[in-house]
Structures are given as structure tokens and as C-alpha cells.
Amino acid sequence: MNAGRGDEDHLAAGGPARHIPVLRDEVLAIAGPRAGGLYLDATFGAGGYSRGLLAPAGARVLALDRDPLAVKGGASLVEAAEGRLTLVEARFSQLADVARRLDFSDFDAVVLDIGVSSMQIDDAERGFSFRGDGPLDMRMQPTGQSAADIVNSADEATLADILYYFGEERASRRIARAIVMDRAKEPFVSTAALAGMIARVVPGKPGDIHPATRSFQALRIAVNDELGELVAALSAAEGVLKPGGKLIVVTFHSLEDRIVKQFFAERSGRGEAPSRRLPGEAAPKPPTFQLPGKQPVIPSVAEVAANPRARSAKLRHGVRTSAPARPVDAELMALARLPQRAVKGR
Numbered sequence: 001m002n003a004g005r006g007d008e009d010h011l012a013a014g015g016p017a018r019h020i021p022v023l024r025d026e027v028l029a030i031a032g033p034r035a036g037g038l039y040l041d042a043t044f045g046a047g048g049y050s051r052g053l054l055a056p057a058g059a060r061v062l063a064l065d066r067d068p069l070a071v072k073g074g075a076s077l078v079e080a081a082e083g084r085l086t087l088v089e090a091r092f093s094q095l096a097d098v099a100r101r102l103d104f105s106d107f108d109a110v111v112l113d114i115g116v117s118s119m120q121i122d123d124a125e126r127g128f129s130f131r132g133d134g135p136l137d138m139r140m141q142p143t144g145q146s147a148a149d150i151v152n153s154a155d156e157a158t159l160a161d162i163l164y165y166f167g168e169e170r171a172s173r174r175i176a177r178a179i180v181m182d183r184a185k186e187p188f189v190s191t192a193a194l195a196g197m198i199a200r201v202v203p204g205k206p207g208d209i210h211p212a213t214r215s216f217q218a219l220r221i222a223v224n225d226e227l228g229e230l231v232a233a234l235s236a237a238e239g240v241l242k243p244g245g246k247l248i249v250v251t252f253h254s255l256e257d258r259i260v261k262q263f264f265a266e267r268s269g270r271g272e273a274p275s276r277r278l279p280g281e282a283a284p285k286p287p288t289f290q291l292p293g294k295q296p297v298i299p300s301v302a303e304v305a306a307n308p309r310a311r312s313a314k315l316r317h318g319v320r321t322s323a324p325a326r327p328v329d330a331e332l333m334a335l336a337r338l339p340q341r342a343v344k345g346r
Contacts, residue, residue: 021049021113022250022303022307022309022313023250023299023303023313023315026297026315027052027111028052030109030246030248030315030317031052031109031111031248033052033056033108034108036056036059037053037056037108038060038104038108039053039059039107039108039111040062040063040064040095040099040109040110040111040237041061041062041063041111042092042095042110042111042112042233042237043064043092043114044063044065044070044071044074044087045070045113046073046074047074047077049111049113050063054081054084054085060085061081061085062086062088062098062102062107064087064091064092064094064095065089066089066090066091066092067141068089068141071088075087086102086104092112092229092233093228093232095236095237096236096240099240105242107240107245108244108245108246109245109246109248110237110245110248111249112230112233112234112237112248112249112250113250114226133190133191133192134191135189136151136188136189136190136191138216138220138223139224140224144223146223147219147220147223148189150162150223151179151188151194155180156176156177158338159172159175159179160172160173160175160176160177161339162219162338163175163176164218165339166221166222166255167216167217167219167221168214168254168255169215171201171202174201175198175201175215178197178198194216195216198215226256227255227256227335227336228333228337230259230260231263231329232328234247234249234260234332235326235328238267238320239325244319244320245319246317247289247317247320249315249317250313250315251313251314257316258335259335260316264289264316264318266329266332267289267318268288268289268291269285285323286323287323288320288321288324288325288326289319289320290318290319290321291317291318292317292319295315296314296316298313298314298315299311299313
């Protein structure tokens with residue numbers, strides 16, 4: 001779970017935002033916003049990165065968020081930016097389509113801050129967290145299946161797979177079995193009910209994270225197709241960046257980071273050995289990204305102390321080359337889905 005994307009800075013008459021974006025200084029240092037530059041903040045949140053990108057005179061930002069409440073909350077910043085900020089309700093996988101529709105192209109940088117924001121976590125009515133009781137929802141936008149729908153309708157094997165693959169929950173089978181048994185008596189409709197049941201069947205030890213933490217992460221990822229969205233967004237960003245443009249991605253757990261790391265490795269040609277290819281073997285595709293510096297970038301001790309939600313954050317980035325963009329990689333998309341064998345039973 002990650003911190004929100006707001007900050008305490010001001011843009012003209014924009015006023016303060018509510019939250020602190022993780023690795024904000026590092027993101028902006030890599031993006032290098034300049035006068036007249038064009039930037040895409042694909043996960044607007046409370047507008048923290050967008051404010052920094054808009055700081056130079058004449059800089060323009062296209063910002064997206066799938067959460068209508070975040071878009072509504074950004075209205076004051078849009079007004080303060082006086083035409084330099086365009087804020088759209090859309091998933092970040094749709095960034096290329098949105099940019100094309102609004103006649104934006106050749107971005108200097110694209111920023112992706114993956115996951116939920118503090119605004120979503122801290123609002124009990126959204127059902128993302130078990131710290132306060134609320135409806136078992138977890139949707140970033142008010143459409144599609146909720147967490148309650150999945151918990152109360154998926155079969156035991158599918159529930160176990162979701163918890164295991166998206167939450168890395170070792171007790172996935174035990175929890176799934178208990179869900180199916182308990183929902184037969186009464187459906188799960190609240191975060192407290194589900195968290196309480198998990199704590200009962202998988203008791204935690206003093207000092208450990210709450211026993212329901214991984215299960216809630218897994219359900220949130222499944223509800224919002226977060227990993228599939230990430231894979232699609234990385235490919236879409238590749239297509240809208242100009243040569244020399246930066247793709248900057250902040251992740252908050254190992255599943256996200258693995259996808260981003262593999263994307264950049266494949267797109268940069270890391271691990272390729274052209275001189276050792278077999279006769280007749282196709283030459284490798286030209287790299288679409290170069291990877292500068294030591295990566296990943298992680299938060300400083302001071303940032304983690306000030307914002308504990310930053311502790312698991314990792315930043316990876318690449319510089320776009322002039323090579324043609326590639327389609328979505330099927331092997332990468334496979335990392336975002338439940339293994340096919342798992343659907344039939346592991």
C-alpha cells in the first residue's frame with residue numbers, strides 16, 4: 001500500500017494538497033521538468049507529482065486517474081494551472097488513447113505511481129483497509145465486481161489462487177476454505193468481518209503485520225486488475241514518449257516491481273548476447289529504452305521516518321530511444337494473470 005500523491009506545495013493559487021507523494025524529489029529530478037515541456041502524470045491522486053511538473057513556466061501536464069473522486073478533487077489545481085493541466089478520468093492503461101484523442105504526443109516524461117492512494121486507504125467507505133469498518137468494496141472506480149462479489153461467489157480454488165498469487169499469502173488454502181464455509185451461513189459484506197475471520201483462522205504473532213494484510217492486497221489487485229493495467233500502461237507509455245523522454249515508475253510491492261524490472265530489462269536488451277546467437281537466429285530488436293544509473297531508487301531513511309508507507313517503494317526509470325515502440329509483451333502479461341494451471345487446480 002502506498003502513500004497518496006499529494007503534497008504541501010502550492011501552484012499559483014492552488015493551495016495545499018492533502019498527502020505526500022513518495023519519492024517526489026527523486027521523480028522530479030529524473031523527469032527534469034522544464035519550461036514548455038509536456039508531461040503525463042498517469043496516476044494523479046492528489047496531484048503531488050503534477051504540481052512539481054507544472055512548476056516551470058509554460059510546462060503542460062496531461063493527468064489521468066480512474067477514481068472520479070480524485071478527478072473531482074483536482075478541479076482547483078486544474079483552475080490554478082490556467083490551461084496547462086488537463087485532468088481526465090481514465091485508467092492509466094488508456095493513456096495512449098487519451099493522449100491521441102486530446103492531440104497530445106511526444107511527451108518529455110511519463111510518471112506512474114502504482115497502487116492505491118492514501119485518500120482511498122483512509123476512507124473506510126471505499127473498503128480498501130480493515131483499520132476502519134466499511135463495505136467490502138475496493139473498487140477504484142464505481143463499476144465492475146467488488147471485493148464482496150469475488151469473496152462471495154468465487155470457488156474455493158480460485159479464491160486460494162488469488163490470495164496466493166496476488167497476495168503471496170502462504171495460508172491461502174486455509175483462508176479460502178474458511179471463506180467458503182463461513183459465507184454459506186452469511187455473506188461477507190464488511191471489511192471488519194473478513195479481516196476478523198482471517199485473524200481467527202491465521203492468528204498473527206506480536207510485531208507481525210495484521211494477518212489479513214496480504215489477503216486484502218490480493219483482493220484489491222484482483223478487483224482492479226492492477227497488474228494487467230500496469231503491463232498495458234508500460235507499453236502505452238513507450239508509445240507516447242519522444243526520443244530522450246523518461247518513463248518513471250514507482251512501485252510498492254514485489255509483484256509490481258517484478259513486472260517493471262522485467263519490462264525495462266527486455267526493452268533495454270539486458271541479457272542479450274548478439275555475438276553468441278545461433279546461425280539463422282533472428283537478431284535482437286533494437287532497445288527502446290536505456291537504463292541510466294543504479295536502480296532501483298529507494299526512499300531515504302528520513303522519508304521513511306516521515307512517511308512509513310514509503311518503506312516498500314522502489315523507483316525504476318528508463319530513457320526512450322528512437323527505436324519503434326513494441327506491442328504488449330505476452331510473457332509480461334502472463335505475470336499479471338493467474339497461471340492457467342491454477343484455474344484447474346494446483
